[in-house]
Amino acid sequence: MNTLSNGAKLKIAELLKPILADQFVLYTKARNYHWNITGSMFFTLHIKFEELYNELALDVDETAERIRTYGSNAPGTMTEFLKLSGLKEEADGNYPDQFEMATKIAEDYNFLSARINEVGLKLQKEFGDEITAGKLYSIAERYEKHVWMLKSLIAKN
Numbered sequence: 704m705n706t707l708s709n710g711a712k713l714k715i716a717e718l719l720k721p722i723l724a725d726q727f728v729l730y731t732k733a734r735n736y737h738w739n740i741t742g743s744m745f746f747t748l749h750i751k752f753e754e755l756y757n758e759l760a761l762d763v764d765e766t767a768e769r770i771r772t773y774g775s776n777a778p779g780t781m782t783e784f785l786k787l788s789g790l791k792e793e794a795d796g797n798y799p800d801q802f803e804m805a806t807k808i809a810e811d812y813n814f815l816s817a818r819i820n821e822v823g824l825k826l827q828k829e830f831g832d833e834i835t836a837g838k839l840y841s842i843a844e845r846y847e848k849h850v851w852m853l854k855s856l857i858a859k860n
């Protein structure tokens with residue numbers, strides 16, 4: 704049973720909001736790249752980016768609903784997401800080449816898995832919230848795998 708106070712739950716919800724924002728920004732970036740990728744890896748990355756944004760669409764929902772479960776409102780506007788996120792969007796009308804796209808998505812997943820791990824540790828240490836921490840760690844593990852796969856795809860050898 705979850706014995707956290709309402710105050711603690713609200714504090715945890717605040718820690719989850721930047722994660723939701725990062726996931727939403729990355730979702731948008733993966734869609735942008737899915738649409739605009741060109742080059743020899745078109746088929747591989749066009750499909751991979753689609754897989755990733757579909758997964759992120761489920762992940763944003765999980766995070767948002769955890770925030771609601773803990774009694775706070777889930778940020779849901781682009782303005783809030785951009786303010787809260789640690790990730791950078793592509794500049795308007797700028798389309799990196801296929802290698803750069805894969806690199807940037809890998810770096811974003813790397814940033815996000817580090818952020819999630821950090822929040823997970825805080826939830827365990829400061830709040831004893833093993834349930835939310837466990838959810839976060841399983842997400843971070845998936846993201847680390849994406850980093851490995853994307854980096855392997857574009858590795859020179």
Ligand SMILES: [Fe+2]
Pocket residue numbers: 737753
């Ligand atoms: Fe599509």
